[in-house]
Amino acid sequence: MDIGFIKITWTDILDIFLVSLLLYQVYYLVRGSIASRVFAGYMLLYVFYLIIKALGLNLMTAILQYFMGVGAIALIVIFQQEIRRFLLVLGRNATITNSRFLSRFFGNAVKNIEAENLATVIEAARSIASDFNGALIVVTKQDDLTQYAETGVLLHAQISKQLLLSIFSQYSALNEGAVIIADGKIVAARCVLPVNEETEVPTSMGFRHRAALGMSESTDAAVIVISEQTGRIGLAIQSELHSNLPVKKLGEMLGAYLYENVIPVTEKVANES
Numbered sequence: 001m002d003i004g005f006i007k008i009t010w011t012d013i014l015d016i017f018l019v020s021l022l023l024y025q026v027y028y029l030v031r032g033s034i035a036s037r038v039f040a041g042y043m044l045l046y047v048f049y050l051i052i053k054a055l056g057l058n059l060m061t062a063i064l065q066y067f068m069g070v071g072a073i074a075l076i077v078i079f080q081q082e083i084r085r086f087l088l089v090l091g092r093n094a095t096i097t098n099s100r101f102l103s104r105f106f107g108n109a110v111k112n113i114e115a116e117n118l119a120t121v122i123e124a125a126r127s128i129a130s131d132f133n134g135a136l137i138v139v140t141k142q143d144d145l146t147q148y149a150e151t152g153v154l155l156h157a158q159i160s161k162q163l164l165l166s167i168f169s170q171y172s173a174l175n176e177g178a179v180i181i182a183d184g185k186i187v188a189a190r191c192v193l194p195v196n197e198e199t200e201v202p203t204s205m206g207f208r209h210r211a212a213l214g215m216s217e218s219t220d221a222a223v224i225v226i227s228e229q230t231g232r233i234g235l236a237i238q239s240e241l242h243s244n245l246p247v248k249k250l251g252e253m254l255g256a257y258l259y260e261n262v263i264p265v266t267e268k269v270a271n272e273s
């Protein structure tokens with residue numbers, strides 16, 4: 001195909017499409033994080049390098065070329081979190097790793113929480129919030145969270161509202177840290193979660209919210225966070241923190257995320273509210 005004096009072939013179109021897709025993915029991964037500024041700086045430098053090269057300034061081109069080469073390695077170090085997240089997203093989305101057989105093979109065949117139990121967790125969240133007791137409740141989706149559960153006190157208990165309220169009551173010895181729910185059980189309490197360092201969060205949010213966000217960045221778990229100061233409920237999913245959610249909305253979002261658009265818990269929670 002000829003456009004004016006430019007000759008474009010199908011491989012050029014495919015090339016442009018793939019580069020756009022790649023740039024979009026990079027933008028999507030780094031947006032809102034401190035790394036996005038580094039990325040913008042690097043892109044500016046690259047444009048500057050192209051201009052200098054086009055102008056034929058050889059010495060400057062050589063210096064910048066060297067700098068860009070070293071910069072590429074520096075970028076891998078700076079963006080290691082983003083690269084890790086990108087590969088995680090790829091691995092999670094790839095249909096191959098989603099097949100039951102391969103899930104077992106890769107060791108992430110976690111049973112999804114049942115709707116009844118999820119409704120119990122949401123009910124408990126409502127009560128904890130109204131008592132102004134802070135809480136972090138991690139609900140497993142597919143990723144194996146054993147390494148996080150092992151940082152706390154292992155319980156392997158049946159999910160019940162009373163137990164969750166006791167754990168997060170202000171007199172409990174287990175009310176610090178997070179509860180982890182997996183395979184239809186309260187697996188552990190008092191767990192330490194990875195704290196978010198990259199994405200910018202409002203300064204008003206403390207470490208509980210950062211930990212919720214950090215966990216949703218490192219794994220595919222859904223993290224319910226309840227503020228001790230405001231009694232507000234938040235939900236961190238896939239690197240995004242949704243704050244100040246009404247209980248009904250919390251149920252809808254959890255149902256939609258954990259059961260992929262089938263929302264069995266919502267009606268129960270809505271009827272009870």
Ligand SMILES: Nc1ncnc2c1ncn2[C@@H]1O[C@H](COP(=O)(O)OP(=O)(O)OP(=O)(O)O)[C@@H](O)[C@H]1O
Pocket residue numbers: 134135136175176177178191192193194195204205206207208209210211226227228229230
């Ligand atoms: N990395 C972590 N993993 C698990 N729990 C954590 C972590 N960091 C903080 N917490 C929990 O959060 C509590 C401190 O919360 P902090 O007041 O800093 O957060 P916040 O986001 O302002 O929440 P709140 O609105 O409830 O005060 C700790 O007592 C602890 O229970």
